[in-house]
Amino acid sequence: AQTVTQSQPEMSVQEAETVTLSCTYDTSESNYYLFWYKQPPSRQMILVIRQEAYKQQNATENRFSVNFQKAAKSFSLKISDSQLGDTAMYFCAFTGSNYKLTFGKGTLLTVNP
Amino acid sequence: NAGVTQTPKFRVLKTGQSMTLLCAQDMNHEYMYWYRQDPGMGLRLIHYSVGEGTTAKGEVPDGYNVSRLKKQNFLLGLESAAPSQTSVYFCASCDLPGLAGDNEQFFGPGTRLTVL
Numbered sequence: 001a002q003t004v005t006q007s008q009p010e011m012s013v014q015e016a017e018t019v020t021l022s023c024t025y026d027t028s029e030s031n032y033y034l035f036w037y038k039q040p041p042s043r044q045m046i047l048v049i050r051q052e053a054y055k056q057q058n059a060t061e062n063r064f065s066v067n068f069q070k071a072a073k074s075f076s077l078k079i080s081d082s083q084l085g086d087t088a089m090y091f092c093a094f095t096g097s098n099y100k101l102t103f104g105k106g107t108l109l110t111v112n113p
Numbered sequence: 114n115a116g117v118t119q120t121p122k123f124r125v126l127k128t129g130q131s132m133t134l135l136c137a138q139d140m141n142h143e144y145m146y147w148y149r150q151d152p153g154m155g156l157r158l159i160h161y162s163v164g165e166g167t168t169a170k171g172e173v174p175d176g177y178n179v180s181r182l183k184k185q186n187f188l189l190g191l192e193s194a195a196p197s198q199t200s201v202y203f204c205a206s207c208d209l210p211g212l213a214g215d216n217e218q219f220f221g222p223g224t225r226l227t228v229l
Contacts, residue, residue, distance in 0.1 A: 009153075033216045045156075045203065045220035091155060095216050099144060099163070099207065100171065103155035 002027045004094050006104035013082045014112050020067075021077045021107050023092030030054075032096040034068070034075045039106075040088040048090070051075065082111045114139050117221035119204050125227045126194045134189040134224050136204030144207040145187040146171075146218065147179060149200040156203060162187055194228045201225050 003026045013019035025034070036048040051059045051068050059066050063080045079086055092104040120135045136145065143164050148156040158171030162181040176198060178190045187206075191198060205218040 004155075035217070043201065043223045045205075047217055050217065095218075099216060100158055100161060101146070101148075101156070101205075101218055103157070105153060105155040 002029075002094050002096060002102045004092050004102050004104040006092055006107050008107045009105070010108045010110070012110040012112055013079075015082055015084060017082055018078060018080045019082055019109065021079075021090055021092075021109065023075045023077070023104055025073050025075065025092070025094050025102075027073070027094065027096060029096040032094060034066075035093040035095070035101075036064070036066070036075075036077045037091045037093060037103075038086075038088045039091065040085075045091075049077065079109075084111050084113060087111045116140065117204055117206055117219050119202075119221040119224050121224060122222065123225050125229065126191075127229050128195060130194050131190070131192050132194065132226075133191075134202055134204075134226075136187045136189070136206075136221055137185055138187075138204075138206040138219070139185065140206060140208070140219065141184070142206035142219075143184070143209045144218075145181065146205045146207070147177070147187065147189045148203045148205065149173065150203060150223075151200050159189065159202075194226075196228045199226060199228045 005024045032053045034051045038046045049061045065078045067076045089106045091106045093101045117138045146161040147159040160179040165184040168179045180188045202224045204221040207218045
């Protein structure tokens, strides 16, 4: 069974600074997808960024980028130029050949003015 | 497109009562899922469906039943609600893996259920 671990229950960052959220996973599969979801106070789950395991290039979406280390089974999220609207719970998630998402327990990020 | 919708948004039940949560999607997705979210636990999969007429158990299926009679709808039932089922419930859907190329799941807005 796959597992996803987020070791930082809470983090805070000053507006305009950069922050990195950590995620590690465990799987025996060779091809899979990794995701970061954002959940603001509205409760809606919003996809931030995705990474396919067979792609060596790290995914980027505007201010969001990942550091995908397949051998180390690590998938961290970097948020550059943090904004107040980035305050949210962030979940790392994994899906493999069974097409079921396995989530980490989340990291609560607070962006301070 | 409305995407994924959930009915109701909030509900309060007494122990032993029953209810059904409705999830609807208008994206013609094959796969649908029900998750529960509890503080400090992330989202955990309750049941899922890989197509009309099919259902399968997820990580925490006990106390719940599901049905997928129509492709666009996925129902989650609680036959005899317990306080341990107090949670936020999310529905999600996904296109056939490989077609969209990324296995992205689209989520509904959630239902907050309280069992007294």
